[in-house]
Amino acid sequence: MTQSYVIIGDGVAGSSAAETLREEEPDADITVITDEGEALYNRILIKEFAKGKLPEAPISIHDESWYDERDIDLRLNTLVVDVDVDGHTVETHEGEEIAWDKLLLSMGGTPTQLPVDNSDAEGVHHFWTFQDARSIKSHIEEADSSVVVGAGLLGIDLAAITAAQDVEGKYLMRGNRWWRYALSKEGAEIIHDALRERDVEPVFDSGVDHFVTDDDGRVTTAVDPNGDEYDADFVGIAIGLNFNTEILQDTPIETDTGIVVDEYMRTNHDDVFAAGDITEFDDLILGERAQNGAWGSAKEQGSIAAQNMVDYGSEPFEWVSSYSITHFDFPFLSFGHPTLGDDEAEAKYSDTEWRRLAFKDGRIVGGVLIGDLSPQTKYKQLMRERRVVSDQKDVLMQQSFEIDDLELEETPAE
Amino acid sequence: MSRSVSNSGRHGGPRALVECDPTELSAGDRVRDLDQLSAEAHRMFLDAVDGSTRGIASSDLSPGDVIKFTEYYRVV
Numbered sequence: 484m485t486q487s488y489v490i491i492g493d494g495v496a497g498s499s500a501a502e503t504l505r506e507e508e509p510d511a512d513i514t515v516i517t518d519e520g521e522a523l524y525n526r527i528l529i530k531e532f533a534k535g536k537l538p539e540a541p542i543s544i545h546d547e548s549w550y551d552e553r554d555i556d557l558r559l560n561t562l563v564v565d566v567d568v569d570g571h572t573v574e575t576h577e578g579e580e581i582a583w584d585k586l587l588l589s590m591g592g593t594p595t596q597l598p599v600d601n602s603d604a605e606g607v608h609h610f611w612t613f614q615d616a617r618s619i620k621s622h623i624e625e626a627d628s629s630v631v632v633g634a635g636l637l638g639i640d641l642a643a644i645t646a647a648q649d650v651e652g653k654y655l656m657r658g659n660r661w662w663r664y665a666l667s668k669e670g671a672e673i674i675h676d677a678l679r680e681r682d683v684e685p686v687f688d689s690g691v692d693h694f695v696t697d698d699d700g701r702v703t704t705a706v707d708p709n710g711d712e713y714d715a716d717f718v719g720i721a722i723g724l725n726f727n728t729e730i731l732q733d734t735p736i737e738t739d740t741g742i743v744v745d746e747y748m749r750t751n752h753d754d755v756f757a758a759g760d761i762t763e764f765d766d767l768i769l770g771e772r773a774q775n776g777a778w779g780s781a782k783e784q785g786s787i788a789a790q791n792m793v794d795y796g797s798e799p800f801e802w803v804s805s806y807s808i809t810h811f812d813f814p815f816l817s818f819g820h821p822t823l824g825d826d827e828a829e830a831k832y833s834d835t836e837w838r839r840l841a842f843k844d845g846r847i848v849g850g851v852l853i854g855d856l857s858p859q860t861k862y863k864q865l866m867r868e869r870r871v872v873s874d875q876k877d878v879l880m881q882q883s884f885e886i887d888d889l890e891l892e893e894t895p896a897e
Numbered sequence: 898m899s900r901s902v903s904n905s906g907r908h909g910g911p912r913a914l915v916e917c918d919p920t921e922l923s924a925g926d927r928v929r930d931l932d933q934l935s936a937e938a939h940r941m942f943l944d945a946v947d948g949s950t951r952g953i954a955s956s957d958l959s960p961g962d963v964i965k966f967t968e969y970y971r972v973v
């Protein structure tokens with residue numbers, strides 16, 4: 484009998500699952516449902532579009548013919564509003580019921596709103612979709628002053644957009660530095676300097692208490708909890724993601740902040756799988772449950788989920804995630820889980836070169852490299868092999884570090 | 898703008914990278930971020946940009962591909 488697969492979400496996780504399913508199951512019925520009005524596009528590069536660097540066209544990855552050629556039924560502009568796990572159906576906003584034998588949940592997340600007055604005013608932007616990027620671009624091109632809120636990996640994209648568009652800005656952060664959970668003051672200072680060079684001023688121990696608007700409801704000012712006021716006719720907010728699990732309420736599918744899956748991307752229901760940013764998965768390398776928020780990881784999870792939907796247990800997800808920032812003259816790369824761990828090592832080599840490793844139980848679980856990315860492959864290898872190395876920090880922190888310089892057990896730790 | 902950062906071998910051999918202007922890209926160009934390369938292409942790309950190898954040879958990087966790093970680079 485022909486199997487039917489339904490995939491909710493046409494981000495990179497959903498799309499790569501559809502591609503793998505078609506390769507594995509030439510005769511299956513495959514339906515991909517997305518509430519967005521366009522097929523898979525390059526979510527990473529929408530920031531380059533908003534900066535005014537890239538035109539729209541190269542950001543598209545698949546057009547509708549890609550799905551036609553693979554006999555995949557793509558439903559654009561279609562929101563799934565309910566999942567019936569026992570009945571094996573999903574329901575769309577138009578009341579249509581679509582049946583499935585196996586279901587993939589790859590709905591990603593939605594930017595968290597700032598819970599303060601006027602955070603929905605005109606001129607206040609969140610950043611996740613191409614549509615968001617279009618409205619950010621058209622607005623920032625007209626703006627005189629900006630405020631960005633959220634000292635993380637997406638916040639810095641918004642700050643880089645204001646800089647690229649020559650709009651002076653204030654970057655409001657809660658603590659005393661950018662991405663304080665992964666960087667020390669010394670490492671973060673390299674980023675702060677790069678922002679200042681581009682007329683974006685980091686403001687520490689700040690945040691937003693409320694926004695002030697004009698009579699037309701347009702934002703004019705951000706007021707921080709200290710009472711300081713910052714003029715802004717453009718505001719960008721990136722304070723985190725809420726994972727799109729609400730359609731699973733009243734289902735037996737286990738959720739926490741995201742959807743809980745095993746290393747094969749299966750939920751607690753045999754016929755329901757999940758992939759991408761939305762999963763909390765058994766991280767075999769870390770040895771505990773984890774969540775990734777990166778393109779490569781989401782793509783791999785989509786493909787792994789598809790293989791296990793066809794043949795459960797065939798392929799586990801085992802992956803060291805990485806995420807780079809390339810807005811400045813020097814590169815920045817984080818890998819693994821740099822915000823976790825029970826031990827750390829760091830070193831600064833020049834005004835734009837810095838490194839930090841995070842360890843758990845003696846093993847590397849993540850790191851951040853600024854300036855010189857050359858040791859990343861070696862650190863990732865040690866992490867993948869679960870080598871106990873935290874007793875050799877001096878060697879690991881040597882600028883031209885080589886794995887051969889370490890004293891290693893012959894076989895990688897289990 | 899087309900500054901060469903790595904040297905190319907001949908047909909089928911290692912490829913070179915040149916800096917390019919993103920505003921001049923066309924609709925058909927495949928543009929990716931560093932984070933979207935395979936592990937092998939990621940490593941080779943970084944080695945080529947920092948000059949530690951002379952060319953790149955990865956099945957994930959074809960002539961014409963554009964990669965966003967601190968600048969935009971085209972594989973030639």
Ligand SMILES: Cc1cc2nc3c(=O)[nH]c(=O)nc-3n(C[C@H](O)[C@H](O)[C@H](O)COP(=O)(O)OP(=O)(O)OC[C@H]3O[C@@H](n4cnc5c(N)ncnc54)[C@H](O)[C@@H]3O)c2cc1C
Nearest residue numbers: 492494495496517518526563590591759760776777778781
């Ligand atoms: C501006 C920006 C910059 C980024 N930069 C980087 C970077 O430099 N490097 C990196 O590795 N990663 C980066 N990321 C993160 C990366 O893009 C994500 O990790 C990845 O795209 C997640 O893919 P996904 O398929 O899991 O989810 P998504 O891409 O979020 O896809 C989920 C899809 O499901 C749809 N959906 C949700 N609910 C429903 C429903 N009920 N019915 C129908 N459809 C639904 C959503 O609209 C969405 O289209 C960036 C992200 C953004 C926004």
